[in-house]
Amino acid sequence: xxxxxVPLVAFAILIxxxxxxxxxxxxxxxxxxxxxxxxxxxxxxxxxxxxTVGSKDFDNQMTxxxxxxxxxxxxxxxxxxxxxxxxxxxxxxxxxxxxxxxPEATRWLEVLGNPYVASAFDEEGRVGIDWGVYGxxxxxxxxxxxxxxxxxxxxxxREIWERDFVPLIRAAGVVQ
Amino acid sequence: xxxxxxxxxxxxxxxxxxxxxxxxxxxxxxxxPELQARYEKIIAEVRCLKCQNQTIKDSNAFLAGDLRxxxxxxxxxxxxxxxxxxxxxxxxxxxxxxxxRLTGKTLVLWLAPVLLLLGGATVLWRxxxxxxxxxxxxxxLEGG
Numbered sequence: 001x002x003x004x005x006v007p008l009v010a011f012a013i014l015i016x017x018x019x020x021x022x023x024x025x026x027x028x029x030x031x032x033x034x035x036x037x038x039x040x041x042x043x044x045x046x047x048x049x050x051x052t053v054g055s056k057d058f059d060n061q062m063t064x065x066x067x068x069x070x071x072x073x074x075x076x077x078x079x080x081x082x083x084x085x086x087x088x089x090x091x092x093x094x095x096x097x098x099x100x101x102x103p104e105a106t107r108w109l110e111v112l113g114n115p116y117v118a119s120a121f122d123e124e125g126r127v128g129i130d131w132g133v134y135g136x137x138x139x140x141x142x143x144x145x146x147x148x149x150x151x152x153x154x155x156x157x158r159e160i161w162e163r164d165f166v167p168l169i170r171a172a173g174v175v176q
Numbered sequence: 177x178x179x180x181x182x183x184x185x186x187x188x189x190x191x192x193x194x195x196x197x198x199x200x201x202x203x204x205x206x207x208x209p210e211l212q213a214r215y216e217k218i219i220a221e222v223r224c225l226k227c228q229n230q231t232i233k234d235s236n237a238f239l240a241g242d243l244r245x246x247x248x249x250x251x252x253x254x255x256x257x258x259x260x261x262x263x264x265x266x267x268x269x270x271x272x273x274x275x276x277r278l279t280g281k282t283l284v285l286w287l288a289p290v291l292l293l294l295g296g297a298t299v300l301w302r303x304x305x306x307x308x309x310x311x312x313x314x315x316x317l318e319g320g
Contacts, residue, residue, distance in 0.1 A: 029225065032269045099238055125242040132267040134225035134239055 031132055031151040038065075038142045039130040043120035046097045046105055053120040057094065058142060062174050064093045065140040066116070066156075067128065069100040070108045072136040078155035079112050085161070086115035091174060095119030098128045098136055141165055143172055205248050215251055218260060219244055221274045231274060 033039070042054030058065075066082060068075040086093055095116035097105050102121060109119070122128050131140070141150040149168050152160060206212040216233070222243060224235035232240040232247075243264075250260050264272045276282040 026228065029269060029271055032266055099242075124245075125238070126246075129242060129246055129267060132269075134268065 027135075028153050029134070031148070033132055033140075033148045034151060036148060038140070038146050038148050039127075041120065041127040041130060043122055043127055046095070046102065046119040046121040047109070047114075049102075049121070051118075053094065053118045055146065057118065058092065059146065061144050062091050062169060062172055063142045064091055065096055065131075065142060066093060067096045067098050067131070067133050067136045067138040067140075068119075069098050069136045070104045071100070074155040075137045076112075078137055078157070079115070081156050081158060081161070082115035083113050084158075085156075090169065092117045096122055096127065096131070096133075098122050098133060099125045141168060206251070211251055214257065215248065218247055218251075218257065222247070222264060223272050223274055225268055225272060 038055060040055045042052050042056070045051040045053045064085075082093060093116050095118070097119045099122065102123075105119070105121070109116075120127065125133075131138075135153065137153075137155055139152045139156055140148055143149050149172075150164060152164060204212060205215050219233040220231050222232045224230045224232045224237055224240040224243070226237040226239045227235050230240075232243045246263075247260060250263065255263075261273060261277065265277070270276045270279075270282055276285060278286055
């Protein structure tokens with residue numbers, strides 16, 4: 001009897017494990033940055049190269065950092081939602097313009113609208129590496145103490161925002 | 177016939193060229209052969225996070241290029257292989273390394289093959305020893 005029971009039990013355990021595996025996206029990597037201090041950075045501003053944009057700008061308040069580029073179709077997809085979010089003014093949105101080209105990125109913001117307080121211009125992708133960025137768009141939620149509390153990979157939508165971001169923003173006591 | 181031979185020759189020469197054209201970063205990065213060897217070993221063991229089943233040595237994604245540049249910079253600055261691995265893991269997680277380090281988190285990963293092999297060997301051993309205990313068909317025929 002045990003002869004048949006052992007493989008049967010092993011099979012019964014294996015099936016749910018593999019089925020859960022099927023529902024998960026292997027491209028979405030857990031970020032080791034979560035619950036860690038956000039990496040410090042300072043880069044020239046995209047629209048005003050004389051100024052710099054960096055971690056110093058989002059000290060002491062909950063902030064969104066959105067990694068975007070003009071070559072990234074997902075960024076175009078989420079852009080309208082970012083504009084809505086900026087109008088709602090729940091929290092400041094900063095951009096990390098990653099591995100892009102300045103004239104094109106500037107034109108993108110002029111034509112489509114600019115949801116960002118400011119965008120840091122990461123031409124060489126150096127800061128992107130510090131943040132563990134591997135594919136735009138990526139969005140980080142940083143709390144008032146400078147801790148990364150959430151990372152979303154793929155375009156943002158209202159649904160994802162309400163589900164993953166809003167509870168964290170509420171928990172932090174930022175009025176919503 | 178001649179056409180067929182020339183076709184075969186052509187295909188074989190394409191095969192000969194293929195591995196070379198797959199290697200993206202074959203250029204000499206360091207004058208020091210020891211550094212160059214370390215560099216080549218590291219980039220062959222770091223995953224390109226953008227194109228997950230390639231190493232950054234084989235990938236032409238710009239992220240792979242950026243990571244190769246960072247690794248060259250760190251080697252230039254005299255960092256050890258462990259420090260470079262640490263740099264990648266704190267940013268991208270253990271997944272970035274094709275040869276994950278042995279830590280609490282990766283213990284299962286390292287032990288699983290050994291455990292599976294031992295499990296398989298145990299089953300095999302039990303099956304074989306049970307069969308050894310059985311009389312051989314020939315013997316039973318002769319006996320009867």
